[in-house]
Amino acid sequence: MHYIRLLKSPAQSHSGKKHTLDLVFTITTDLGDSFLYPDEPIDLTIHAEISTDSGPRTKVPLSLLPGTGKLQWRSGMRVAKPSVDISGVIQQASKSKCKVAICISTEKYSARGVRDILATTVDSEEEPAGQVMPVWITLKHDGGEVEVSTRRLSLPGTTEQDSYVEFEEEIGESIARHIWDAGVLAFCAIAESCMLPTPTDTEPSGLKALKSLFTGTKPINALELGCGVGILGGGLSVVFPRTRPPPSRRCTILMTDLEEAESRTRSNMSRLLQARQEHKSNTAPPVKLLYENLDWEQGREGTFGPEAQSHRWDLVLLSDCTYNVDMLPALVGTLSALHESNTAQAGDQPQSTKVFLATKPRHASEEALFGLLSDQGWTESHRQTLPLPVLGAETQCVELYLYEKA
Numbered sequence: 001m002h003y004i005r006l007l008k009s010p011a012q013s014h015s016g017k018k019h020t021l022d023l024v025f026t027i028t029t030d031l032g033d034s035f036l037y038p039d040e041p042i043d044l045t046i047h048a049e050i051s052t053d054s055g056p057r058t059k060v061p062l063s064l065l066p067g068t069g070k071l072q073w074r075s076g077m078r079v080a081k082p083s084v085d086i087s088g089v090i091q092q093a094s095k096s097k098c099k100v101a102i103c104i105s106t107e108k109y110s111a112r113g114v115r116d117i118l119a120t121t122v123d124s125e126e127e128p129a130g131q132v133m134p135v136w137i138t139l140k141h142d143g144g145e146v147e148v149s150t151r152r153l154s155l156p157g158t159t160e161q162d163s164y165v166e167f168e169e170e171i172g173e174s175i176a177r178h179i180w181d182a183g184v185l186a187f188c189a190i191a192e193s194c195m196l197p198t199p200t201d202t203e204p205s206g207l208k209a210l211k212s213l214f215t216g217t218k219p220i221n222a223l224e225l226g227c228g229v230g231i232l233g234g235g236l237s238v239v240f241p242r243t244r245p246p247p248s249r250r251c252t253i254l255m256t257d258l259e260e261a262e263s264r265t266r267s268n269m270s271r272l273l274q275a276r277q278e279h280k281s282n283t284a285p286p287v288k289l290l291y292e293n294l295d296w297e298q299g300r301e302g303t304f305g306p307e308a309q310s311h312r313w314d315l316v317l318l319s320d321c322t323y324n325v326d327m328l329p330a331l332v333g334t335l336s337a338l339h340e341s342n343t344a345q346a347g348d349q350p351q352s353t354k355v356f357l358a359t360k361p362r363h364a365s366e367e368a369l370f371g372l373l374s375d376q377g378w379t380e381s382h383r384q385t386l387p388l389p390v391l392g393a394e395t396q397c398v399e400l401y402l403y404e405k406a
């Protein structure tokens, strides 16, 4: 998958009644290590969305400044610097104190939501085509600098207008604090499995096992390791209430990461909470979404914060956390220490600990993970490979695993 990324805050300027927005962006893979290199130029579009907190949203296409041609991404490009006319949008927004969000997307191949992302073929020849994830920015009323951009993923069985999850990422060149392919695909696969009725004989067994856990009536406690900006745990906190029939009990999702990830994750938790309050029609029991720092170097020693140690975890989740082989012993040690803590809490009725793991294999050395898991008594109960076509490059894949330890 490729991602449209803003390299700096959009700059607003005006001369009389004419308002201009200058954008600087690139299109790269999740690691930022390769730029989109398409066989044919790809048309890009920019639009504004004008909205009030709870009112309807209006979509307004934006034009490039006259004489600046067509907005396209071609092979060999590293950056695009279009300027768009936002005069009409600013006028309309300032009259009614509205929020203005700008979206840069591709006309074709746009990864707007769960259904697009899971569809492996999008062109007429049925050749697998990769996708490009749009980027959103909410402009400040005073025209000041914006620090974050967002990703929106529409949920299955809904339209983008009324139901999506939104996560913020940092603007700039750093690849930290943004979303990654494995987390995106894992979230999409679980959301689709839980939210859409899928014939049980065609559904992969791992997702079926998760679905029965997530859509049952028992309260579920899930802990996520290395949550990043919160795409998986935060995303599931939106999916759970829509899939669990009443009178299902409250679920807890505890997202964890290193201290430096905390503020971005907490911002995303606030966004999710605000979106939940705006959808008051949803009366299903809410999910208790929590965050706590958990460094695997401490986790492997069984040193957990108050939240991590005070629950029995029905499921431990992790996505794209296994690429750094030096950290694998600490990571697997943390999983085993969580199992020990679970066993201690279960008393006379020991139950197995389940781990859902999503990874986009990047290099062969990562396979050390499976040896470490096996050495510590973890057994693989399900495995599924999701193809991940990449525009202008070889198809990659995301692997989903369910491991258990008795």
Ligand SMILES: C[S@@+](CC[C@H](N)C(=O)[O-])C[C@H]1O[C@@H](n2cnc3c(N)ncnc32)[C@H](O)[C@@H]1O
Pocket (backbone or CB within 6 Å): 178, 179, 180, 182, 183, 184, 225, 226, 227, 228, 229, 230, 231, 232, 256, 257, 258, 261, 294, 295, 296, 297, 318, 319, 320, 321, 327, 330
């Ligand atoms: C590639 S990111 C994946 C983030 C998220 N799971 C996703 O799929 O978007 C890896 C995450 O692991 C976290 N991480 C790396 N080393 C860690 C450690 N020793 N303890 C806890 N988290 C760690 C990083 O801070 C980062 O958020």
